[in-house]
Amino acid sequence: MKSAPTQFDVKQSQGEGRVQVTRSFTLQSAVHSSGAVAYVFLLPSLVFLAVFTLWPIVSVIWSSFRARQGREQVFVALQNYERLFTDPIIQQVLKNTLFYVTAGVGFAVIGGLLLALLLNQGLRNIGFFRFPFLATIALPMVSVASIWLFLYSPRVGLFNEILAGLGLPLSNWLNGRELALPALFVVYLWKQLGYFALFYLAALQALPVDVLEAAKLDGITLWQQLRFIIWPLVSPTTYFVSTISVLGALQQIDHVFVLTTGGPNNATNMSLFYVYEQGFKYFNIGTASAMTVILLAVLMTMAILQFVYLERRVHYD
Amino acid sequence: MSKDSVMYKLVVIVISILLVTGGASAQEPITLQFFYPVGVAGPLAQAIDGYVVEFNATHDDIQVEPIFTGNYTENMARAQAAIMSGQPPDVAILLSTDLYTLVDMEGVIPLDDYINSDEPLDIDDFFDAFMSNSTSAGQVWGIPWQRSTPILYYNKDAFIEVGLDPETPPATWDELVEFGKQLVVRDGDKVTRWGFEAAAQFWTYANFAIQAGQHLGSLGDDPCAVYLDTPEAIEALTFLRSLQVEHEIMPDGDLPWRTLPADFIAGATAMIIHSTGSLSSLLADVPFELGTGFLPGGSAGYGANVGGGNFYIMADIGEERQDAAWTFINWMVRPEQIGQWGIDSGYVAPRAAAWETEPLKSYAAEVPQASTARFQLEYAVKEFPATIAGPEIAQITQQAVQAVYTGQLTPEEALQSAQERSNELLVRGGCELDD
Secondary structure, three states: OOHHHHHHHHHHHHHHHHHHHHHHHHOHHHHHHOOHHHHHHHHHHHHHHHHHHHHHHHHHHHHOOEEEEOOEEEEOOOHHHHHHHHOOOHHHHHHHHHHHHHHHHHHHHHHHHHHHHHHOOOOOOHHHHHHHHHHHHHOOHHHHHHHHHHHHOOOOOHHHHHHHHOOOOOOOHHHOOOOHHHHHHHHHHHHHHHHHHHHHHHHHHOOOHHHHHHHHHOOOOHHHHHHHHHHHHOHHHHHHHHHHHHHHHHOOOHHHHHHOOOOOOOOOOOHHHHHHHHHHHOOOHHHHHHHHHHHHHHHHHHHHHHHHHHHHHHHHO | OHHHHHHHHHHHHHHHHHHHHHHHHHHOOEEEEEEEOOOOOOOHHHHHHHHHHHHHHHOOOEEEEEEEOOOHHHHHHHHHHHHHOOOOOOEEEEEHHHHHHHHHOOOEOOOHHHHOOOOOOOHHHEOHHHHHOOEEOOEEOOEEEEEEOEEEEEEHHHHHHOOOOOOOOOOEHHHHHHHHHHHOEEEOOEEEEEOOEOOOOHHHHHHHHHHHOOOOEOOOOOOOOEOOOOHHHHHHHHHHHHHHHOOOOOOOOOOOHHHHHHHHHOOOEOEEEEEHHHHHHHHHHOOOOEEEEOOOEEOOEOOEEOEEEEEEEEOOOOHHHHHHHHHHHHHHOOHHHHHHHHHHHOOEOOEHHHHOOOOHHHHHHHOOHHHHHHHHHHHEEOOOOOOOOHHHHHHHHHHHHHHHHOOOOOHHHHHHHHHHHHHHHHHHOOOOOOO
């Protein structure tokens, strides 16, 4: 098996997969007209959706109004939400989460597109260059974080060895207040950038060749090509990538566990880790549920926005 | 008539089947669910599973099913969830400091009746420091099992290298500073070996507070007592910070608990404070002579707090199962058994008889480091925070220590704010604080 063409195929089918998703929405009206039969076919998925998605949502909303008293969970109305917003560390948690989300979107879109442009060059053996960037997607985050933990170690780690070799002052990385969050973010980005680039790569390969060739005949500069042709044409991908990068950044928890457990002094504590600690370390299920409900509201808003936007795109096509 | 006799025969058959199967099930062994965590490095789960296999082989009427439930936090979360859903395990190893939470949930039972039953346990044989976290309201709720206390580990080769006596670890804070300064190795501006590392962690800090004369919680049975902002508590944290910035024997910044053994093994620091539970893995991994000593004493002399997990028997499982759970616990804490566990794990065997019984007796003679923690128990006290909202107060204390280690706050600022936040939690948990 030749490695380069295989990778190419994978990305092609990824790209097509996305197009199919958008088309299926337009098929909805057809499904409606066939009524009952359709629901029978949908039943298996509906059951799973109800049991594993809808019911937990209802249940988390329910428990967000309750708190533990002795062994019982009792109704406390909005007290959990009140506690959440008076918790002195919640501001730090939200600030850290916001940093992750905004930096995450920025790097995913700009970094992802630039990386995809590089990986889309018609070089011989391009697969060789693509592989390391895309391989990180397949690695489990816990292994990645464990490796980075050694790299960041202030006394026996590679990074400080390099700084020392260059005669530069050493850094405390994850153990210092200023660099802990950015250092954590670098790990996340290192792992996920290839994933975002993958979507852009698919989009770039689906670009109409004639438009680009016509533009080249007109003597367009690289910057103009990027700004006025590629950027607008990949805009559905940009929207998609920014959505999944927001979701991804909000969902980060495993490397926090391995690298910092939220420290030092909450410098790297983020929303999901906060939920975990409240729920399973302190057993404040109510507070954890309230935070989950808020996260859920944000995520659902994002999802609805994307749904509406994508549907509009399909009509404009 | 014939129809009736058929019915009659059927009824007889059904009843006899019920009787037979009922009789059979009465002879079935009781199966106990046993939750246990592993809190330190090493193949401890294998050791525990091995003991259970031996117990099951020697008991026809009781079969124990060991369930490894992750670290202490995950283990407690699973036990709590199981208690609240009405399907608790039968017996579990949980943190000794979880006692108040468990009693508050009515999740565990007091064990005094068992201790004085016809399957008795000599509870006075267990070390006082460990029992202090196992009793409340005059009753015993937990039987010490994987109990620890922090000790000083030091690199004897490094001591020899700088001209210190390798058999004399620092005994006071002043000596800690003095020895530490001698042990630091610099290469230009870069420190290639630090003198000492104490983790930015509540359990480590609590020892220094005790040495300065302030136990951070109640030494007795008061779950509402937290003393983070007293002059002695502040003095202890100020001392730790001075090791980083004034004396420069300890690296600046956060020092996570789990990274200390790696630094020590790599020779990046000459002394660390760590759990005695790390002894077995350090003995196996360090490429130099390993020394152990008491934690250096402060103005109030030697001092340490204890830690680790106890056996608990769950409520609401029925007397029969509770009896069986007691038989299991009593078998596990036999002197020779818990002594073997001490050797396998590095935890301090929590009862005096174990140290007078084989195999621990010979092991202690062979590996003198194993006895350091035991003798330090004379100066050891109840673990902090054995309070309402214990895990949260531990975390708040830890955050204060981290804020000081990273230079974000002064010890006063950090500890005063930690005290205020702890008070809020205590009041919320039903404490009445006079103030």
